[in-house]
Amino acid sequence: MLKKIFLTVSASLFLSACATSPTGRSQFIYMPDNQVNQMGLQAFDSMKSKNPISTNARYNQFAQCVAYGITQEVGGQWEVVVFEDDTLNAFALPGNKIGVHSGLIDLVDNQDQLAAVIGHEIGHVLSRHSNERLSQETAVSTGLSMVQAVTQPQTAMGQTALGMLGVGAQYGVILPYSRIHETEADTIGLDLMAKAGFDPRQSINLWLKMDQASKGGQPIEFMSTHPAHASRIDNLNQHMNQALQLQQQALSAGKRPNCVK
Template sequence: MMIDRYLKSLYVLLLVSFLTACATSPMGRTQLAFLPDAELDSMGLQAFENLKKEKPISRNARETEFVRCITSAIAREVGGEWEVVVFEDASLNAFALPGRKIGVHTGLIDLVDNQDQLAAVIGHEVGHVMARHSNERMSQQMGAQAGIALVQAVAAPQTAMGQTAVSLLGIGAEYGIIMPFSRLHESEADMIGLDLMAKAGFNPAESVTLWLKMAQASQGPRPVEFLSTHPSHETRIEDLQARLPHALQLQQQAIAAGKNPRCAK
């Protein structure tokens, strides 16, 4: 009798935990996310502070303004104030963290031809945050209790637990460990990012050009950390092209509403 009562209580606890952890992504997919958003924001803030202490920050005012101009336009579509930092790093990389933090490497700025191409990457990374992908994969891989324990581990990224934590947030490459987002997460971030850049008034067609440039760059000797965890270029481009008519309509609506970003490289 005592065992039956215990099992029933455990079942109810698990059921409540499951139901409260259920969420819906911006693309309408059901997610399982145990961790409170405030905990993920705390992790993102700590990880970003660590990066600012450990990585050189660009002092190029023109490049920084270029990135901030693009980010501000996209941020207006999702709300909140986003902190943006340009890091002196030749790799073709960018990331966004819970807590509204964005990092862009100078190597990526050198690669792009215009505001629209960089907006495609920034929109993609913001898409990961808006879809709560970090929370979802922490919940899937570590469980609720272990996930909460990782909050403190972010403060020590050189430790094994700390490296796992920052990799789950999406910036593991900074510490020599990469825990890639799933193909499903990448596809969602692509679609969310494409819509975001279009709603902000950027040309979504340039997203295809950007990924073609990234694919070409990945064939050379320079490391392309941003692409090391992503789906094949062909699949990504096909999916973007399929959604492009919808995104172009969003851009036309944005332009009609007076959204016309002019971010000079």
Template sequence: MKFRILCALLIIFSLTACATSPMGRTQLVFMPDNEVDAMGLQAFSDLKQGKKISQDTKENQFVTCVTDAITREVGGTWEVVVFEDATLNAFALPGNKIGVHTGLVELVDNQDQLASVIGHEIGHVQARHSNERMSQKLGAQMGISLIAAVAAPTTPMGQTAVSLLGVGAQYGVIMPFSRLHESEADMIGVELMAKAGFNPAESVTLWQKMAQASQGAQPAEFLSTHPSHETRIDDLRAHLPKATALMQQARAAGKNPKCAK
């Protein structure tokens, strides 16, 4: 028995790999990125089949304009879909897929506030947070079964797999990113939006609006895996000098998005 456990541990450790996040943090990830991307593609396909997609031309143009400006900073081809959903949510999945809910579009006042959310969600993908979380939670030995599980999202295994991608709430299973991942995505996101020429100060305004919209419904920080609104706002304010300098450099280089809501 002990020998089998030792062998299993040796296999897992042999498959592990150290990576570094965009913020310089050491990560432990061992899921093949192509498998995680395949899961993201399958999950996004299921969402498009199961959720109503907005046909509002102006709404779609606004979201696409903001998203295009930010994704140019990270490269690759990204697909963005606006879903008819009143909740204040957006997400980005491995495989370069982005979903934005109409409720969030209605909440934001301008392009910069939407950019702060899009940048944050892309930050999760850039930092490989889904891969890191799968590596931590499921272990290498379950990797092969994950893609099949995502293809059947209503099964218990499928719900677990999809929730690890960051869209679990769509299937009634909520497994939010950790405080560390959320804070890291905030910092990556505010820098991404600034590099695209958006005003990073609006990220603070956005989270103030989110706090107001929650109307005190958010649990105390120590009971939640997410940073409190106050902590998030304080951290973003502390990062504004660097982000503002990046915005000024971007605008000097001619990057000045004009996305009309």
């Protein structure tokens, strides 16, 4: 009898936690979004207090300009911070927070390449990938203690929680997004940058530059926390015609970003 009740409750929980990503993929979303957003806010505040923030006006203006163009397509108020860090990294967190490392700004050639990275990271947020990973973890093993854990990043549980949000490398924990998440973020990011008027073809050049930099021994934190798969460029090319059409529509609508590095 108890087993039957347990199975019934479990089935009800599973059904209530079913969601659909922006690309139409079925997801298991168990955590309330407001709690995940709060975790993102706490993680971002912690990073700002522990990591140097760039005072380079040119870098800040460039990152703000590119991020603004993309976030205009998704709505909401987004905070953008450039961190003084030579590693090639950028990230977006639940709660509308974007971080860009100065090393990445040094690497990119133009606004479109930076837009490719920021669009990709916002794609993770729009797809609720952090919530999906946290939901899987809480459902399987740790319960809601994961929610409180993020307030204690020095603990093992806190480090795991932060890793699931996508900033684990900052705390010595790397929990990569899955191949499915990466492909989804690539596709969404490509469309986002195109809708904002950026050139989606530069996404290919960006990933080629990242790959080249990694072979040269540069620290690529972005690619360590977001594993580069051989199929990434193929996937982008498969969606390129659609993205170019979206860009043409954006240009016709007067969306012409002009962010100077």
